[in-house]
Amino acid sequence: MKNVEYLTGSENIVTTPMQPFSSEICDFMNEISLLIMKSAQIRTYTDISALAFWCRKANIQKLKTEFKDNGDRLGRGLCFHIAPSNVPINFAFSYFFSLLAGNANIVRLPTKKFPQVDCLCEVFNNVLPHYPNIKARTAFVKYPANNDITAEFCKMADARMIWGGDSTIISVKSLETKPRCVDITFSDRYSVCIIDANKILELDNDNLARLSKDFYNDTYLMDQNACSSPQLVLWLNANPRARDIFWNAVYETAGKNYELQDAISVDKYVKICQDAVNLNIVKTTQRISNFLYLTEINGLIPGMENIRGKGGYFYEYCLKDIRELLEVINEKYQTVTYFGINPNKLRQIIIENNLPGIDRIVPVGKALDINVIWDGHDLVRELSRQISVDYKTSEKVYFSR
């Protein structure tokens, strides 16, 4: 196709499915992992390093065991991926999830230039020749914003992985596909953090520093823009001292680690001024230099998910009762990160109250850890097809006398 640049693979892609978690697929992923780990230069990208850690042999074996495949599944065929333009290596995860399901893949890479993308493409191009079946089924493409090209790829697809938020999803979904094409869409989501204040008071300095680093990794690392980054911190057993201790620790960590861009400082300042004028649930506002802005609200309201900070601007609320959450949670809520709280209890609340939202409950520090179960989807299962075999009722009836 015109204007399509193939960084890996070509137009002549093989689309016949493979078996999920086949040994070729697992070996391939492990070799990618090893090659990344071997290069001191590539490893300096922490996101690539995390990817390599995820696709290492031991982890993939573990996922394979958990998958409990009885050898009765195959991929769906060709999966077309639209990766988000702002996260450099998300495309590789999207690719791996679909590859594990046994699919051939065309991946549209972010249009924005990232060194990580070039780096990873080089790694893939070094390893793919050793795995001819996978090589024949892999294409990484780049092209300028163009719905005609996207439309062509969509027509070929048996599955689509659509990242990039609500507007991208709406525009891609309007394009024609095969009637059986399966879409998995990753829309704009909202995430919160729940902390038991009493447990903060029990922490020694080292563990407090660890907790603040974990919280930092969940939030600042992606400027709070990841769907799974908490925007709102909910306090159980709230007490002012615990909150001060926690936020001061977060401030210390951010001050040491966060590269605060001019534009982020200004945008945050605009946002807090807007909130002062427009948000009528503001209780108090606190600014600890420009690294940490806090707005305490005096109630949870429907539509909370539209109240968002970025680059270190958090909203917080002191829960009188965890059941207050029931009123506001809708399908936009994705991840709850927790500290000092029994996750099982959170799970129970969601199930027992038939909540439309919250797909994920993870400890503070794990908000960004993407995996095969993501955004409420069991990706490998949904991206593969199950062959159902009726073993019990057998043909015997025809032959018995």
Add this chain to the structure above:
Amino acid sequence: MISYSEILNILPFSLDRSEKTDLFNQRLGQLTAFHGENCDKYKKILDMLGFNADKMTDYYDIPFLPAGLFKEMELLSVARGEIFKTMTSSGTTGQAVSKIYLNKTTASNQQKTLVKIVSDFTGANRMPMLIIDSPSVIKERNMFSARGAGILGFSVFGADRTYALDEDMNLNIAAMEEFLEKQKGKNILLFGFTFMIWQYFYKELKKLNKKIDLSSGVLIHGGGWKKLINEAVSREKFKKRLKDVFGITRVHDYYGMVEQTGCIYMECEYGHLHASVFSDVITRRSIDFSPCSPGEAGIIQVLSLLPESYPGHSLLTEDKGIILGEDDCPCGRKGKYFEICGRIKNAEIRGCSDTYEKR
């Protein structure tokens, strides 16, 4: 409140640091209190920032509104019926524009202030004026774009005003030649926007290989360098090329914004932008908005003694600059002098959604 008409009597570059500080503490303190009483939204922001006007001792402590806020909400401190015109920033299509609400007093003070500042560079006499733009820019009178407002504002300095470009931004050679013939031997004033001058005037005339003698002219231009930096045109190159082609040597850039129209910062003979007695600049660090040390680049805050109809007397811009000195520029003008480093960079936003914010 100390009245602005009194302030207008002060020579624009005559106050040294301590005199200026006294004036600013007084007038800006009063303006802050005034806007707090008359603009609810502004008051809410003052409260959020924990600012108490009664306890203010130094105008450096007065809160600044982010200039971008005028794109997000309507901010005014007088009754809506008093609004006499609304100015808008020259945002590109699809982008939100700032809306600045002016009553008669503030609008007239803007014009008077501009005259005071510019006269210090051009002299008080009106000169024949060649406007390097298209007359269509000022046709739409009810909404004033920054470009139109600039032209109208500067027009008071000119006689026999002539536009160098036609309605479609093409050179109007005939009009220009007629103007230059008529005004031969006189000092002339040229005014335009930096990019327009480069793109539609200099480049086109050079293409035609037309020699036009503007050696008796003084050129005032503004509007920023963003587009020219993309074309790798520096200040030095701009000046040199204009000199080479037109023989023009008196060229003054200015820095200003629609949010504080009137209080412009003119470039002196030494290439420095100057704050007049009507306004001031403070550069601030992005990590905590504390004031920068001399020579350190920071986000520019602009303060103006002028705005009464809208709370725009203290604003945080989206530009970066460096204060070069105060009261000691070799040109003899008092007050701070500085240079602009350009717009703050678009944030490299990470995240799942394909959002991209243009500045």
